[in-house]
Structures are given as C-alpha cells and as structure tokens.
Amino acid sequence: MGRLEAFYRLAVAAAFRRQGIATALVREGERRLFQAGARRIAVIAVESAPTAGPFWIAAGYIRQSDRIRLVKNLAE
16 A cells, blocks of 8 residues: 555635635645655545535545544643
8 A cells, every 4th residue: 555645734714715726725735745655645624614525525535434533632
C-alpha cells in the first residue's frame, strides 16, 4: 500500500463560498501530495458542518463508514 496523507483544516469564509475556491485548493493539494509520493488521501469531515460531507463526495472522495476518529487531549 502507498503512503496515506491527509488534508488538515480546509475552510473557506462564508462570503467567498460557491466560487470554486475550495475545489481549487483541494485539487492543488492533491497535486502536491501526489508529487510528494502520496497515493491515497484521507479526509475527516466534520459531521456538524452540513456542507462538508457533500463537498468532499462531490470532489470524488468516498465515505468509509467503518472508520471513526478518536482524540485525547493529554494536557490542557
């Protein structure tokens, strides 16, 4: 299996949405990650953001319902 890479915190301000900015950022990120050797990209979309999931699906990403992300803060 090739390297697994991820996007981290992709967001576009509400006033600038629906202009293709997020799609352009994703495509450029994919290009750069591919050039760096990545062959698979993982995305964690926030479920409480109603447009996040549909955006990533429209960008060609497939939901893997068997996955869950867990975090633990060790110092606060």
